[in-house]
Amino acid sequence: MINAEKLLYESVQKALVELYSLSTATITFQKTRKEFEGDFTLVTFAFTKETKKAPEQLGKELGEFLLHHNPAIAAYSVVKGFLNLSLSNAFWLTYFNAIKDLTDIGHQKENSSGKTIMLEYSSPNTNKPLHLGHVRNNLLGFSVAQILKANGHTVVKTNLVNDRGIHICKSMLAWQKFGHGETPQSAGLKGDHLVGKYYVEFDKAYKKQIEEHIAKGISKEEAEKTAPLMLEAQEMLRQWETGNTEVVKLWKTMNDWVYEGFAVTYKTLGVDFDKMYYESNTYLLGKEVVQEGLHKNVFFKKENGSIAIDLSADGLDEKIVLRSDGTSVYVTQDLGTAIERFKEFPGLEQLIYTVGNEQDYHFKVLFKILEKLGYTWAKECYHLSYGMVELPEGKMKSREGTVVDADELLQEMYDTAEATTKDLGKVEGFTEAELDELYRLVSLGALKYFILKVDPKKKMMFDPKESIDFNGHTGPFIQYTHARIKSVLRKASDMVHSDIPGIELNAIEKEIIKSIYDFESVVTEAGQFYSPALIANYTYELTKLYNRFYHEFSILKEENNDVKNFRLQLSKASAQVLSNGMALLGIKVPERM
RNA sequence: GGUCCCAUAGCUCAGCUGGAUAGAGCACCGGUUUUCUAAACCGGCGGCCCUUGGUUCGAAUCCAAGUGGGGCUACCA
Structure with missing residues (x-):
């Protein structure tokens, strides 16, 4: 795949060596801010010490060198210590031609990394229905699984049900x-x-x-x-x-x-799971592990007969791992279950627990004990810790009935989607089944996007009195844009699929191509940080960009056939990226709405 | 008490791994449709980025202290 940063990196490296005999500098690029001309920016402050040049002078010299040595660079400008580089029209068109027909853009082939990851999420108690907090857990777990798959990993989704x-x-x-x-x-x-x-x-x-x-x-x-x-x-x-x-x-x-x-x-x-675990089957696990730990002197027996571990040297406290009556505690089971899983899946390289941040301490203890017991894979265990969903009155409590029930919320969203759709009156010719499908799609899109666009680590506020929006920075906005593109494509019977010839791109078309170019790295980053929010915010940016383009320029009525065809293909590629991005969030996009 | 997390516009959130004049959406005010879907687009209003120090050419971002909010600190799960 064409990589712009790599191309620039090599040129800048060469320039620094040839101009200043500087070979040790670390070179990083950032995207040029939109108020300036350019695609990528090199901050020259970093090299002022070694070269003993003023930042602006440095920028000019580097820019001049790059312009003459790299044909992909079309122009440069220097503002203070910032060297803004513009890549050529031809570069972006070449890139676009290479990716415009990829249906799996941004998604690597599952299992291409050879890494197997187990991801546990949901893990409900069987004494009450699911509420909004569980919804966040489920959506987050499912989405992270999608994102890890898109990064080429094999993912085993598990659910450990607390049934006893x-x-x-x-x-x-x-x-x-x-x-x-x-x-x-x-x-x-x-x-x-x-x-x-x-x-x-x-x-x-x-x-x-x-x-x-x-x-x-x-x-x-x-x-x-x-x-x-x-x-x-x-x-x-x-x-x-x-x-x-x-x-x-x-x-x-x-x-x-x-x-x-x-x-x-x-x-x-x-959401779905590849493997179910039930605590009624696993709650006795871990007792032998305790004996093993006692042998290794990792654990010790207290006077009253209970068994504990002293973690004070690691900044944690003393922790009981087996009660004096010989029964196990929470962490005992988790020790046993983790060990069992690595036995069951010998190729397992990572074990992710999607659990709220109220259990941060528990998982620190759990992973530390595994490490002390000598399991080298302990460092591959990861607590995907997410913030609570809070109501204006504070925390939700099932026992006290102060929860937002998942089923009720889903039904309310469905009703709102139905009412809104009917108000807009754009669904002529839809069958009842199609309408039902659309309402589901849109209501779920709104709910899922609302939850996933927030950084998982942070707690989030939900006010039941203010219904979840369908306009603005929302799932339906992105779904709508997808449907709009599809509508244009349906009307373009004369679309040609061959490569785009050397046309001149306008500013916003170039912005869209650049945005599509970013998708791949956003998926990688989302995988590294386990953050669907990065994908959500990315798809929103692309959507806004496309809508501005759509409003400012005509596609079907464009007279230049090459330009028209390019715009159609640009639209098609945008729809594909939006669809793929939303799929990583577990959100489907409609053909019409 | 110990420890961990959080603090950005009226509200909900981006801005994480230091860079140019801190961004969106909602709300509020105004404009855009004989043209491809107005769930859209454009403009306006709105900020001591909690405080104080420090590091740096440069800090919302990193470090320290403080203030405010929340979590955890069970032989519950």
Whole structure:
């Protein structure tokens, strides 16, 4: 592939050697800011010391040299210490001809890097439906998987379902006590919502019991531990662990309800997994690892019989890895699961956990312990940590019902997409099925883009009172532009696909080609930083650029056939890049809207 | 207390790995359609880039301290 920076780099390197005998300088280019003439900029301040020349003088001499030694450089200008270089019209046209028909532009062939990466995401609890926080997790995980594939890696998407534990027993107990045999069918509720309802019920009844105890003069802490409901839930968990048939049966029934519900939400969101893990199968893993660590003196036994590791030398604290009663804690399971995965996939080169930043500390501990145990792959474990979605009132809490429910949000988005589309009245001739498909596409485009355009590391604000926009810096804006291009292409029956001859590019056409040129490096960068936001913001820039071009210049009515044909092909290539970029976000683009 | 993260326009966010006059969208005000989709385009309004020091030819960006906000600091998961 044609690489402009490399071309310039070699020329500048040569110039520095020949003009100033300077061979050790580090040369980097940046894109020329749009208020100046040029494509790439070399900052000459960096070389003033070694050459003992003023920045402007340096710029002129270098510019002059480059102009005469590199035919791809058409012009230069010097502003203060900035040498702005313009590549020739011919250079950009050659580049465009090389890429204009690529349908996989920006996407390397999957597995071309030979690297296999496991990416875990979603990992829900089976005691409540998914909310907006989970939506961010799912969209982020899915998108990062797409981006890593586009960078040539093989990606195994996994979901580790938290299907057991005290929180699950809480829903089960509340259903048993207050449910009167209610089922998703009888209640007319999605299974996950039904189970979630009883999780909230439990919390209500539990809080009431605590209050009653406190009224009797018992301390809050004591009341929380001794409330009958809590004791019953704990007893239920013990029975589950011993395999009590009745408890296990109830557990299976209610979990199945939840899975049916999740399946619907996952399908709507358009996310999927290559391999499912269930905590009910993995929660005992890691106990042998503890023994192994004890042998190696990585862990030590405390007086009360629990086993711990001292990480204070690494800036962390002491951490229990096995309780005094011999049962495992969270980190025990994660140790076991990680080791199991590397055994199961011997070629695995990286293990990524998509989990919120509230668990930053947990993963630091986990990776440090793996390292201490001598697993060399520990450094290939990565916590893809993302910020919380916050409401104006603060954090979402499932127990207290202060959450934005995923299914409700998706339905609201769908309704808005339908209403907006009908208002605009541009869907004549669409069948009912096509309309449904369009509403899904647009509503999901709006939601996904809204979430993914924000840097994953940062927390984000969501105000349920202000609906997600369909205008401006949004998914539908990009989808619309794609549909608009497709509309033009449908009308261009006489489009020729041969290479573009030497026409003169106007400023904005050149900008679009340059923007397309950037796509590949943006995909690489997004892969390095695990950041769909880079892709989102890139596609937006290209879209804005195209819309300005579309508004200022006629395509179909252009009289010069070469120019017309070029504009058609430029449009086609732009649509392709937008489509490929959006695909990396898990967003589909329509042919018409 | 310890530790980690965050702070940019009224609001939501870009600007990460130092560079030229700090950018978008929304909101608000105004304009563009006999022409390829107006979910669009153009213009206006709007900034002590939290504060103070430091490094540098150059700092929103790097370093230090402070202020404000949030997370974590369980023999819960």
